Amino acid sequence: MSSSDSPEISKLEIIDGDYVLEDVPHLSDYIPDLPTYPNPLQDNPAYSVVKQYFVHVDDSVPQKVVVHKDGPRGIHFRRAGARQKVYFQPDDVHACIVTCGGLCPGLNTVVREIVCGLHHMYGVKKVLGIDGGYKGFYAKNTVYLNPKVVNDIHKRGGTILGTSRGGHDTTKIVDSIQDRGINQVYIIGGDGTQRGAALIFEEIRRRGLKVSVAGIPKTIDNDIPVIDKSFGFDTAVEEAQRAINAAHVEAESSDNCIGLVKVMGRYSVQSKRNLWAGFIAMHATLANRDVDCCLIPESPFYLEGSGGLFEYIEKRLKENGHIVIVIAEGAGQELLSESIQSMTDASGNKLLQDVGLWLSQRIKEYFSKQRKMPINLKYIDPTYMIRAVPSNASDNVYCTLLAQSAVHGTMAGYTGFTCGLVHGRHTYIPFNRITEKQNKVVITDRMWARLLSSTNQPSFLSAKDIVEDKTDAGQ
Ligand SMILES: Nc1ncnc2c1ncn2[C@@H]1O[C@H](COP(=O)(O)OP(=O)(O)O)[C@@H](O)[C@H]1O
Numbered sequence: 001m002s003s004s005d006s007p008e009i010s011k012l013e014i015i016d017g018d019y020v021l022e023d024v025p026h027l028s029d030y031i032p033d034l035p036t037y038p039n040p041l042q043d044n045p046a047y048s049v050v051k052q053y054f055v056h057v058d059d060s061v062p063q064k065v066v067v068h069k070d071g072p073r074g075i076h077f078r079r080a081g082a083r084q085k086v087y088f089q090p091d092d093v094h095a096c097i098v099t100c101g102g103l104c105p106g107l108n109t110v111v112r113e114i115v116c117g118l119h120h121m122y123g124v125k126k127v128l129g130i131d132g133g134y135k136g137f138y139a140k141n142t143v144y145l146n147p148k149v150v151n152d153i154h155k156r157g158g159t160i161l162g163t164s165r166g167g168h169d170t171t172k173i174v175d176s177i178q179d180r181g182i183n184q185v186y187i188i189g190g191d192g193t194q195r196g197a198a199l200i201f202e203e204i205r206r207r208g209l210k211v212s213v214a215g216i217p218k219t220i221d222n223d224i225p226v227i228d229k230s231f232g233f234d235t236a237v238e239e240a241q242r243a244i245n246a247a248h249v250e251a252e253s254s255d256n257c258i259g260l261v262k263v264m265g266r267y268s269v270q271s272k273r274n275l276w277a278g279f280i281a282m283h284a285t286l287a288n289r290d291v292d293c294c295l296i297p298e299s300p301f302y303l304e305g306s307g308g309l310f311e312y313i314e315k316r317l318k319e320n321g322h323i324v325i326v327i328a329e330g331a332g333q334e335l336l337s338e339s340i341q342s343m344t345d346a347s348g349n350k351l352l353q354d355v356g357l358w359l360s361q362r363i364k365e366y367f368s369k370q371r372k373m374p375i376n377l378k379y380i381d382p383t384y385m386i387r388a389v390p391s392n393a394s395d396n397v398y399c400t401l402l403a404q405s406a407v408h409g410t411m412a413g414y415t416g417f418t419c420g421l422v423h424g425r426h427t428y429i430p431f432n433r434i435t436e437k438q439n440k441v442v443i444t445d446r447m448w449a450r451l452l453s454s455t456n457q458p459s460f461l462s463a464k465d466i467v468e469d470k471t472d473a474g475q
């Protein structure tokens with residue numbers, strides 16, 4: 001067990017001396033003699049024809065699929081899905097859903113599918129929407145949700161429930177859950193939100209309440225570890241193409257033109273070391289092929305001198321007449337002035353300076369003053385446009401399966417878990433696994449090498465950086 005946040009949340013169980021099941025908590029762990037009921041899905045015409053619809057209680061999914069010969073089989077997570085026995089009767093369920101943190105394509109789809117999953121699969125009628133994030137539990141209104149209310153919300157960006165940063169007060173939130181008689185809590189949000197969810201679960205367990213807490217991980221930055229990728233990420237990468245294409249059209253159409261696009265991707269201030277997430281920039285670049293240079297927080301770069309960015313820009317302008325650069329918002333922050341770096345948002349996330357504007361200015365100054373070379377620079381900042389769109393088809397399917405996993409998990413009495421896709425299989429993962437680390441691009445991995453070979457950009461790395469990053473990746 002490696003979490004410092006909530007060390008008691010996950011249970012490690014050695015199976016046959018062979019692999020380790022990192023299990024999630026269950027209501028029956030702290031409430032004895034809970035009654036169980038047959039899963040109502042067995043009488044549902046849509047599911048009763050499906051052989052083996054119910055997941056065997058012992059099924060698990062390995063965290064690593066590539067293993068060395070004779071190496072350990074490592075950690076497994078509990079497989080998500082409907083169980084034969086449930087711990088709630090439909091009429092007794094009073095569920096609530098909250099969305100927290102920044103926007104991400106697919107939030108509405110997850111909300112819709114939790115409501116419809118509870119209603120259509122389990123016959124649950126009472127589902128409450130919490131308005132405006134965590135603080136909505138104690139400071140805002142609530143709204144009852146049913147399949148009619150949520151019918152077409154997946155076609156809209158944002159979240160119909162509203163969202164916020166800050167405002168997590170565990171006692172007030174759990175008081176509100178208890179006072180309202182809520183017994184299933186669905187919490188959709190990123191790393192900060194899942195930390196908050198872990199605290200809510202701990203307090204619920206301390207009070208001995210029969211309340212299941214399920215997290216659905218949301219992060220447009222794809223910075224949540226363990227899971228294959230987060231919902232909305234595909235949509236964000238796709239939407240970024242429109243900005244990159246526009247930058248390319250502009251760059252191609254004028255002499256010595258630089259198209260610069262900034263996309264989201266920042267680091268977490270919560271982690272002990274500052275880790276970074278340049279996934280959108282990396283995938284958008286790999287998908288596009290018109291990008292000549294991709295700058296991400298994980299790979300430090302420098303501007304002047306041999307092997308620097310300015311030299312590369314000049315080379316591309318001379319060879320090609322134009323260059324397209326994609327930069328993640330968290331990149332190069334160490335090069336910017338320190339003035340704003342100590343400021344944080346309401347959730348404690350570090351506020352970043354606009355690296356796109358800064359880089360634009362530095363490039364213009366360099367070419368006009370030092371090189372006396374006329375250039376054109378078109379800067380496009382599509383960040384909020386990428387975040388505010390509705391999810392695409394594949395994200396909609398992903399959101400649906402995540403929501404259904406969460407519903408099956410809570411009905412089966414699991415609690416204190418996050419749903420996540422691990423090697424294409426849906427799983428239940430203990431909160432601390434999701435919050436203890438941040439996912440980042442590992443620049444000594446094959447994916448970054450693929451990017452470098454597709455853009456032909458300099459790596460900006462010294463031998464020392466490579467050794468340091470290898471150490472990082474192994475931890
Ligand atoms: N360490 C923490 N403990 C408890 N709540 C937290 C923690 N970090 C963030 N939160 C709460 O989670 C919510 C969302 O966090 P934020 O960092 O803004 O977004 P995200 O969940 O997308 O990372 C906020 O209401 C914030 O107060």
Ligand SMILES: O=P(O)(O)OC[C@H]1O[C@](O)(COP(=O)(O)O)[C@@H](O)[C@@H]1O
Binds near residue numbers: 101218219220266349
């Ligand atoms: O301006 P806001 O709303 O604070 O959002 C900006 C941040 O939100 C994000 O899109 C997502 O962050 P979270 O996943 O922590 O909510 C970051 O990429 C970005 O830095």
Ligand SMILES: [Mg+2]
Binds near residue numbers: 101190192
């Ligand atoms: Mg976050």
